[in-house]
Amino acid sequence: MFTKGSRTKRVIAGFAVIVATLVIFIGISSQKRCAAEGKGSDYESIELFTDVMAIIKKSYVEEVDTKKLVYGAINGMLVSLDPHSSFMPPDTYKEMKIDTKGTFGGLGIEITIKDGILTVISPIEDTPAFKAGLKAGDQILKIDEKFTKDLNINDAVKRMRGQKGTRVVLTIMREGFEKPKEFSLLRDVILIKSVRSRMLDNGYGYVRIAQFQEKTDEDLSKALKSLQEEHKGPLSGLVLDLRNDPGGLLDQAVKVSDHFIEEGLIVYTEGREKDSKMQFSAKKGGKEPNYPIVVLINSGSASASEIVAGALQDHKRAVVMGTQSFGKGSVQTIIPLSDDSGLRLTTARYFTPNGRSIQAKGIVPDIIVERLELPKESEKREVMHLREKDLENHFEVTDKDAPKDKKKEEKKEETKDKIVSTRVEDNLKNDYQVMRALDLLKGLEILKKMGSGK
Structure with missing residues (x-):
């Protein structure tokens, strides 16, 4: 039998062991928390993610494919970063690799997300988008009847692409438009000549x-x-x-x-x-x-x-x-992933x-130099220009006064102008910026010759 004193001592000793054990346990827990201090929020977020995923898998009204949930979560992560980061499922990743080779089906339009709105970076030359008159800065509000507000770039691209000959309607808002305008485009195989x-x-x-x-x-x-x-x-x-x-x-x-x-x-x-x-x-x-x-x-x-x-x-x-x-x-x-999907x-x-x-x-x-459309040749002829010969009492230059080769020189210049005119495509002839660039190059050449004394 144990005496009362010995029992008391044993109770006190047992209590001490429990306290010591609790101190050790608390110390170990504290160490773990301190070790994960820098990544605590990461662990908590991952735990939150898995919790939500488990709840969806268990309680959502319909059975959900796990890969679909994972893809959606990854896409959401990247969309929250910037307009150019994105997740590409296997089919999208495959299309992206085709794009860099210069052949794909669709409209021929480069897009981004700007201020939360799907925006045209640029229509690609000689494509349905270019021919329809889409311009850089155009805001795409709808693709067919689907509003683009909640679409990421990959989803928007998917909706605009399709088989050659099929039609898609883009609802566009542009600076200067009083209200959005619909552009109907016929999809084509986009063959980009770089x-x-x-x-x-x-x-x-x-x-x-x-x-x-x-x-x-x-x-x-x-x-x-x-x-x-x-x-x-x-x-x-x-x-x-x-x-x-x-x-x-x-x-x-x-x-x-x-x-x-x-x-x-x-x-x-x-x-x-x-x-x-x-x-x-x-x-x-x-x-x-x-x-x-x-x-x-x-x-x-x-x-x-x-x-x-x-x-x-x-x-x-x-x-x-x-x-x-x-x-x-x-x-x-571009980072390829294990299931043939990709990360941009x-x-x-x-x-x-x-x-x-x-x-x-x-x-x-x-x-x-802003872009302006130069008047076409037919329009130029309709413009009246006042010249010396139109003034009253202007004097004429006789053949005697003119240099002997004057007419020949004029004919040469006319022939040269005609040759140049045939070389330049109509869209370049009427392209104000291209003509300004050409004038600048000619001016530099003239100044160079003047400086050399030639």
Whole structure:
């Protein structure tokens, strides 16, 4: 038998053991909490996510596919970051890889989310969107009868794409519209020709880059070589048209710039990860002659086209003309995932050689030139111009007073003008910005000859 005193002692000892155990347990728990202090909110959020997922799986009115829930959650995460980060299910990821090769079905329109509204970055040249008259900055309020307010970019792209010959109606709001307007577009197979070129005038070339794809650099090399062969020598000047170019592949933008920049930095990127901090510089050799260049940009010029314009501007290799560019200065890294889906994640920002951030600022032209439509030839004839010969008592110049070869010279000039006129497509002849660029190149050539005394 135990005495009362011994029982008391044993109770006290047992209580001490319990207290000690509780202290140890509390200490261990505190250590765990302290170790997870920096990631406490992450653990809590993951726990919240799994709780919600479990509740949905158990209690939602209909049975839900787990993968659908996961995809929706991932997409929601990325949409909350910025307009350019997105999750691509396997079918969308596959389409994205096709896009960079320049062939896909749909409308031919580059879009983004701006101020919460689905917005046109640029219609791609010679596509249904371009032909229908869609413009950079247009707000897409509805796709068919579906409002776009709650659509992410991937969903919007899916709704606009479809089989060739099928129709889609976009409800557009544009600055200057009193109310939204419907545009009916017929889907087509989009075959994007990255580079187009032609001779504007004797020695003055024109190159249009519609989008930066896998073969843009190769196509540009061919175009420049073709122009030089047509001119039978180095060009007198070049108009590089990047208007409504929504961008594309970074490496192609670097290679295009490298054609014209002798040495030095072309573009650099900065991000949080070490791999996102990169520099791209011009390589030695294989450069174009040092002829003058005018780069045309507008609000539809984005991403890769802004890199080219910014690099040539900073190196003083070209005069940038037009209107301020879009301002997409972020780098998206494409990350393939285990189930053939993909992640498009913003990982860095672009900077021009002089350290200018493109993001939300864009490239400001050296010469601001708004887009205007020049009057057509038929309209020009209807305009009355007062000339010396229309004035009363004007005196005539007889053949004796004129130089002997005057008429021949006039005929030569008329013939030359006709040749130039036939070389320039109607849309370029009536393109005010292109004509201003050509005038600038000619003016630079004249000043150069004046300076050399020739």
